[in-house]
Amino acid sequence: MSYPSMGALNSIKPRALFTDHPEARGAFTPVSARTSFAQPPPPGLYTTSHSTHSNPTAPSPEKAKVVWPPTVRTYVQRAFAIENTAPEVDKKEMETKLKQVIASSVTDGTLHARDWSNEPLPQQIILQERKDSLVKSADHVYSNGVSPLTLQETNFKAHDSSSKKRKSSELDERQERLPPWSASTSNNVFEDRVSYPDKRHRGEEKTKGLSKSQKRKQRFENGHSQGLPQHISHVKEAPPPTPEVDRGPVVGRCQDLEKKYFRLTAPPNPDTVRPLQVLEQTLDHLKKKWKAEKNYGYMCDQLKSLRQDLTVQHIKTSFTVTVYEVHARIALEKGDLGEYNQCQTQLRALYSQHLGGHPEEFKAYRILYFIHTCNRTDMNDVLADLTATEKQHPAIRHALDARSALALGNFHRFFRLYLETPNMGAYLMDMFVGRERLVALSHICISYKPDVKLRFVTEELGFESDDESARFICDQQGQTLLDEKDAGDVRLLTGKAVRFFEGARAAAFQRVDIKGQI
Incomplete structure (x- = not known):
């Protein structure tokens, strides 16, 4: 028997091996070659034509893109701003609420018509919903006008209902669990003869077979006979606390130019808070006193009191920026980095609201401060936030050159820059x-x-x-x-x-x- 050569086999078409023979044409059905490892669909699942199955990678029609107006983008930026964060609201919860607000506006078609500049932020909506739920829960308790039961009445009803629901089998089991000298009669003379390891164990044995309501009643009666006066017939439960209501900022009425700083432990009193016009006079008075006396302890106390009056009245204007800048410069001059950092943190939030001031000067201070603390992470964040215009500012350009000189080990250039520091940056450079x-x-x-x-x-x-x-x-x-x-x-x-x-x-x-x- 002779075998065909390899060239002869290669010349034969694959399908011809199965379909060219007349007897094999009805026995086999041609099947297209498999191109992937995915599970083939069951027969009859698709009703489209063969041309559709032959092109499984046909692109699906694209969904219509939603065009976000600039007001929505500004609203999202305000929601994630540092000054608008609420410590009581988790970031994930705030993001979920933000998606719900925007999705609802897209669904009802008010995305472009809604006034997003006056729309409450998602964290504000969450806080308001929490307050409303507290108020509704407090009102629901007293909405029917019926006063709550007393403690004795509650114990009696609980004991009565539990005694009615108790079955005879439970009573039999309780009788079996009790010792023989206690199961016969309630006042058994043999019970006192039993010796216990200590008095506490004896008390546990006495109350072992009692129900929860009986134990609660016994504790109440013991406390009543030991410490409560006999003429008190019942004790009323205290009503639930009323949720606090935000009354808004305080409006000061104090007219004193000088006031010591005290940490608040209660809501501020308007009679001890100075209004804005008095605070402006106070700042001028403190500037003159600082030039004449240079008493930092007194000045720091007075400026902290001034900042506190601004905070409780929710005053955020260009005057607020000026107060924090003055305090930060005085703290730098005296080397008080703790107070300087508090002012610098508040100034970052105020500068983000575009209230004026000197943001480039204090950004240069931040760069020099991070050189002092060797904080590379925050330094990278500051450098990433700088714009091309800010990098050309003399104070910021000087701080960036000082950082670059230290990074390159060019001490000759660094100490030349040290002798040419603008503004009050020399006080920061003196620290390192x-x-x-x-x-x-x-x-x-x-x-x-x-x-x-x-x-x-x-x-x-x-x-x-x-x-x-x-x-x-x-x-x-x-x-x-x-x-x-x-x-x-x-x-x-x-x-x-x-x-x-x-x-x-x-x-x-x-x-x-x-x-x-x-």
């Missing part, structure tokens, strides 16, 4: 320039051997004089590292100072922990 000088000194000691002139250190590290640079080294306990040559030439012994300044640099870069940090 000593740390950077230690880093620069360690690099100088590695690069220059065996010594270097003290004058070179003075010029490179931004000191005003040789005495100041020598005093800085002595403050780090490095007196032995200075050597005075002939003609008053003082030199730094860099060969001996390498390990010394390496250790000082490591100690200076420990974690910064500041009260009120942003």
